[in-house]
Amino acid sequence: MVEIDVSKRLHSAEGDIKLKVSASFKRGDFVAFFGESGAGKTTILRMVAGLLKPDSGRIAVDGEVWFDSHEGVDLPPQKREVGFVFQDYALFPNMSVEENLRFALQKGGDPAIVDELIDTVGLGALVSRYPSALSGGQRQRVAVARALVRRPKILLLDEPLSALDHTMRSKLQEELADIHRRFGLTTVLVSHDPSEIFRLCNHVFKIEDGAVIKEGSPSELFVKERIGSSFKFTGEVLAIEKCEMVYLLSVAIGTQIVKIMATKNEREGLKTGSRIQIVSKAFHPMIFKIES
Amino acid sequence: MNRLKGRVTAVESSGELTRADVECGDTTLTAFIMGGVQESRRIEEGSGVWILFKESEVALAKDFSGLISLRNRFEGRIESIERGELLAEVVLRYGNDTIVSIISRRACDAMRLKIGEHVTALVKANEITLMELS
Numbered sequence: 001m002v003e004i005d006v007s008k009r010l011h012s013a014e015g016d017i018k019l020k021v022s023a024s025f026k027r028g029d030f031v032a033f034f035g036e037s038g039a040g041k042t043t044i045l046r047m048v049a050g051l052l053k054p055d056s057g058r059i060a061v062d063g064e065v066w067f068d069s070h071e072g073v074d075l076p077p078q079k080r081e082v083g084f085v086f087q088d089y090a091l092f093p094n095m096s097v098e099e100n101l102r103f104a105l106q107k108g109g110d111p112a113i114v115d116e117l118i119d120t121v122g123l124g125a126l127v128s129r130y131p132s133a134l135s136g137g138q139r140q141r142v143a144v145a146r147a148l149v150r151r152p153k154i155l156l157l158d159e160p161l162s163a164l165d166h167t168m169r170s171k172l173q174e175e176l177a178d179i180h181r182r183f184g185l186t187t188v189l190v191s192h193d194p195s196e197i198f199r200l201c202n203h204v205f206k207i208e209d210g211a212v213i214k215e216g217s218p219s220e221l222f223v224k225e226r227i228g229s230s231f232k233f234t235g236e237v238l239a240i241e242k243c244e245m246v247y248l249l250s251v252a253i254g255t256q257i258v259k260i261m262a263t264k265n266e267r268e269g270l271k272t273g274s275r276i277q278i279v280s281k282a283f284h285p286m287i288f289k290i291e292s
Numbered sequence: 293m294n295r296l297k298g299r300v301t302a303v304e305s306s307g308e309l310t311r312a313d314v315e316c317g318d319t320t321l322t323a324f325i326m327g328g329v330q331e332s333r334r335i336e337e338g339s340g341v342w343i344l345f346k347e348s349e350v351a352l353a354k355d356f357s358g359l360i361s362l363r364n365r366f367e368g369r370i371e372s373i374e375r376g377e378l379l380a381e382v383v384l385r386y387g388n389d390t391i392v393s394i395i396s397r398r399a400c401d402a403m404r405l406k407i408g409e410h411v412t413a414l415v416k417a418n419e420i421t422l423m424e425l426s
Contacts, residue, residue, distance in 0.1 A: 244376030246348075246394065263347045263392065266293060282326050283418040 001026060002154065002186060006047055006057030006067070010210070012038060019043055019210035025203055027062065027153075030180050030187045032197040034221070035207035041190040042087075044207070045156045048188070049084050050077035061153060078106075083147030087159045089139045091131040097142050098127040104149040117145040120179065137168040144176070148183060155180070155187045161196065166273075173199050194222045195275050198234060219277075231282060237274045240267065251276065294350065296343045296389050297425070303337055310335075312422060316343055317387040321364045323420035335422050342423040349419040350393035352382060353412040354403050364420065366391055366413040373405060380405075384413055 007020040019040045025031045033041040046052040048059060050066065053074060059067040066075045091100050101114045118124055121141040131139055140160060147155060157176070161169045177200055180187045191197055197204055198218045206214040206221060214221060219234065235251040235258075247267040248259050260278065262270070270276065298316035305311075310325040312335050321343060325335065335341060351362070368384030368391060380400035384391045391413050405411065 244379045245374050245381040246379065261348065263293065263394065279421070281418060281421055283324070 001062060003058065003060045004044065004048060006054035006059060008043065008047065008055045010040065010043060017210045021207070021210070021212055023205050023212055027186050028184065029203055030189070030201045031203045031205065032189045032191055032201040033205050033207050034191060034197055036192065039207045040210040041207050042158050045084070045158055045188065045190055048154070049082050049156055050075060050080050081150070081153040082156055083150065083152035084156045085143045085147045085158065085160045087162060089143040091139060091142055093131050096128045096130055097123055100142060101146050101149055104146045106150055109150065113149055113151065117148055121145045121175070136164050137172060140164065140172060144179065148179070153186060155185045157187065157189045159190055176200060198222065198275070231280045233278045235276055235278055237270055237272055237276060239272060240270060251278065293344050293346050294391050298341055298343045300335055300337055300339050300341055303335060314341060314343060314422065319366055321420060322417040323422050324418045325422065335424070340425045342425060344421040344423060345415050345419050347392040347394045349415060350391065351414040352393050352395055352403070353414060354405070354409065356412045362414040362416055364415040364417060368411060368413055370405060370407050370409045370411060373400065373407060375400065384411065
């Protein structure tokens with residue numbers, strides 16, 4: 001269980017805002033803090049990591065108190081088991097990929113983890129390169145690997161993919177999901193991109209003006225329309241073909257691609273890449289038993 | 293999809309199946325909802341709802357008489373017809389709303405549908421989805 005309940009007064013260009021956030025989630029969750037920039041999302045991550053001290057409140061992970069203003073507890077960042085991936089990656093420019101990872105190793109830490117991580121994120125051929133000689137996607141992989149060197153309990157990701165193009169983003173989203181599972185992490189993602197959150201997270205906290213205004217699963221938060229007794233799928237439009245007065249949409253749903261019929265008003269506003277929710281009443285399906 | 297506003301007048305459940313009667317213009321529609329009382333909790337007597345159904349699930353009848361199991365009927369006037377090779381799209385005026393029906397071109401021709409004509413739009417109760425007004 002991760003419990004965050006903190007307040008802090010912040011000075012920003014738009015004036016002072018009072019951040020007061022209360023959020024809790026389970027081990028193994030992949031959660032998102034979602035909201036406009038300036039809402040206070042990054043500040044929350046920094047307080048969890050110990051890089052910024054809350055004015056008051058409490059942060060506890062699996063019953064271990066990391067911060068408690070009443071009891072005067074404030075663990076330094078190196079005592080908190082977190083890995084942090086910054087928006088700009090913050091790699092050391094004067095160190096190679098391998099040196100960046102080794103530098104993050106704690107005294108007495110097992111150096112074998114460095115090789116394991118280099119392998120995991122597929123950077124084997126690039127170990128001696130410097131950050132300036134890497135692409136955006138490769139830098140991001142190094143930053144993720146470095147964040148995992150100390151085998152953190154919590155991985156904090158601050159808009160990690162915002163600087164990358166669409167193809168690289170979706171590839172790295174898959175890799176992040178895989179790493180989350182493989183290392184048994186609890187991951188916290190700061191993002192303003194609903195589709196990214198849909199793909200990765202099981203729980204979302206919506207942040208506005210320094211407070212959690214809503215929380216729930218991605219579909220509860222992003223799909224306003226609530227319909228009973230139906231199948232609901234979220235998909236991405238891959239292609240739109242006109243066919244007489246209707247349209248055929250090719251839609252990627254999970255690993256399947258299906259063609260569905262859309263009428264004029266349903267097609268309105270859709271383009272390739274649009275995310276859609278498909279709803280079908282539960283009366284329709286024909287059911288075939290699969291013989292084993 | 294077609295989207296009309298209505299008001300729930302009666303709700304009856306039998307186990308996991310719920311039947312809701314919804315008043316819409318001068319007609320009363322029936323929708324079946326699965327999931328019993330829990331799913332239909334938000335659909336209660338007196339509540340306003342959206343009535344949703346796909347254009348391709350709307351059948352049309354002209355000079356309609358006799359008995360038919362479809363009880364969801366809209367009496368409308370044809371506002372426009374677009375004929376494709378295999379399909380036809382017929383737009384009906386129903387009060388302040390329009391209802392769109394997509395039927396086969398053959399049926400459209402066989403019925404000799406014309407703009408301005410009165411027709412009955414029919415929708416099966418299990419094709420209707422109710423959604424709370426937001």
